Amino acid sequence: MDTDQDPAEAPPSGTATGSRPPWVTDELISQWCAWVHRDTTRREPRTAEPIAALAPFDLSPVAPVPSCGPEDVESAAAMAAAAQRQWARTPVARRGEIVLAFHDLLLDRQHQVLDLIQWETGKARYHAWQEVAQVAAIARHYARRAGRYLAARRVRGMVPGLTKVVQRRVPRGVVGVVSPWNYPLYLGVGDVLPALLAGNGVVSKADPQAALTLLWTRALLHEAGLPAGLWRIVAGDAAVVGAALVDAVDFACFTGSTATGRTVAERAARRLIGVSLELGGKNPLIVREDADVAAAAVGTAVATFANTGQMCIHIERVYAHEKVYDAFRDELVRVTESLRLSRSYDYTCDLGSLVSPARLTAVEAHVGDAVAKGAEVLTGGRARPDIGPLFYEPTVLDGVTPEMDVYAQETFGPVVSLYRYATDDEALSLANQGTYGLSASIWSRNTREAVRMAGLIRSGSVNINDGAAAAAGSIEAEMGGMGDSGLGRRHGADGIRKYTEPQTVAVQRLVPLGPPPGQSAEGFVRRTNGQLALLRRLRVR
Incomplete structure (x- = not known):
């Protein structure tokens, strides 16, 4: 890099107050x-x-x-x-x-x-x-x-x-x-x-x-x-x-x-x-009746609140089977409340800040609108200026209904909404609501059935027993969205081939294609038709 400083002797990282890192000089x-x-x-x-x-x-x-x-x-x-x-x-x-x-x-x-x-x-x-x-x-x-x-x-x-x-x-x-x-x-x-x-x-x-x-x-x-x-x-x-x-x-x-x-x-x-x-995305997560509820709650919290929810593939809506809904809800609230918020330049915190006043305003507006229309805040739901000007508690909502902005609009913040469902078909129908199709998640001990369900979800990626990272981290597999979530893919073969144009170079030997000199077009067509029939019998292409 264009600096005279030996990186091995670099000054320490930024302080816990969130100030400029000491090694980042004006020069x-x-x-x-x-x-x-x-x-x-x-x-x-x-x-x-x-x-x-x-x-x-x-x-x-x-x-x-x-x-x-x-x-x-x-x-x-x-x-x-x-x-x-x-x-x-x-x-x-x-x-x-x-x-x-x-x-x-x-x-x-x-x-x-x-x-x-x-x-x-x-x-x-x-x-x-x-x-x-x-x-x-x-x-x-x-x-x-x-x-x-x-x-x-x-x-x-x-x-x-x-x-x-x-x-x-x-x-x-x-x-x-x-x-x-x-x-x-x-x-x-x-x-x-x-x-x-x-x-x-x-x-x-x-x-x-x-x-x-x-x-x-x-x-x-x-x-x-x-x-x-x-x-x-x-x-x-x-x-x-x-x-x-x-x-x-x-x-x-x-x-x-x-x-x-x-x-x-x-x-x-x-x-x-x-x-x-x-x-964009409004990514769904399904918790099946046979899911490991504790693991699903931890995975949901990770997929929802990573990067303070400012992630296109993060989970914003969770559908839990009615028979495990209460246990899952309670465990998710417990896990969420254990998360540590801080502005430290070390690994002692779980969540950082929102990025801007506009982001904070947008998150507060979604939660405020939901509460005003009858949703319940199970945990979170408030800013934390005592930690920093743009911190917002990770928030779990219950009772969200279609007339609320948070129901279908992307929040892009640390907010998730919970819903009950009765059958797998209902869960799939709910997961496929809306026009987005970026990422999805299914939690189940029956991975074969979960994989079958994954094929029925309109989404560029579906994670089984993981929230979002398993597919995104698989660099050899293409990643991208369906519907309003985009065109094209990153990662894998498509992730590099999209930056190229295919070019065909054909070299013809002996004679050019078409009737040779001295042969009529009718004779050429008759002979070529015979060759095409022969290739069909020989199963060529």
Whole structure:
């Protein structure tokens, strides 16, 4: 990284008060922010006022990050395209070596990025560490498997023996990545790594709330050997910079709300470029009659309240069989009330802060509306300014009905609603309510039956006896949404192939296809029909 300090001698992490980590100096922040200028244009960018996020732990300013305009985004994409032409000629094995070097540096310096993630987002340190673990897994997987995923493939030609056909995958060019604040490392670089390994240049839009985490990560990738200029970062107003990015790249990868995802898809469609969209969710969890109630309660609490509920795959609605409902409810309340809230830069707390006053207001509005319309707060349901300005207790609601906002709208906070059901068919019907289809969970001792039920749930992922992490952490398996939860997949083969275009190269031998010189079209058709009938009898294709 661009610092003279030996990371082995780095100062301690931030303090329990939520202040800036001591090792993050003004000079270091200036270096990172200067890259936004260099990434866009050789002259001073046409900027609005710098972006100044507030640290969730104490609402102190984080750091002003330069704000870009449409011209800056266009310039960044053009420079990434110039760098990409040479990168595309770099062997996949060499690209993999760079990503593996990044993997090692990330694990070695993780204390720094953990500090940054906590400072910018307010999450608990364990939840920040989960981002490090996930990115390390993605880096290893694609560095080792990219060659296999992208390998050219021989296919049969129209006339066996005369036509040699190879289908290969070529980079799209420049990929635009728009990632949110809630997982700034995982969602910020987790989509960038496969795009780079596929031979593309990348322009990322840094979320204003977590720009430093992304800039730190880019510095680490450069230290690992990534060519200068290949991955460029822009920042600024979401609507302005996001729209300009879609207009400037060859493929757009977006993670965020369903409403914004529709806008991205519409804008990309006008340019006929591809998109990958991971959007919102209102994820269900089913507790069957035969479930281990204690395990289900712990798993539900983890899946609901991880990252303070600010996670697209977290659970927001739980359907428990009527025969175990009371026992499950009581155990979930007990587990929830045992969770520790803190703004410490260590592993002593279970939940951190919400990210912004707007998030706190949204969570309070959902809970307040539900209570006003008759729902019961079983535990939680209140802000905790005594811990920090944006802390909110993990909340379990009972008696939620369709007229309440929390019933069908995504809360994106530490709130879950409980419902009873009588039969598996009823549970499936309830789980499939609404237009989302991102993640789901089933708890049962009869895993065979749970797997059968999973096939009847409209969801990109279904976890059996786990809340959300089992599927999301399986890097070799694709992850994404159905319905209003998005298009395309990350992870697995699709997670890297989506950044390429399939190209067919056909080599014709001896004679071109069609009637040979001196033969009539009628004679050629008659002979070819006979060949087609023969191929059918020989069971060819």
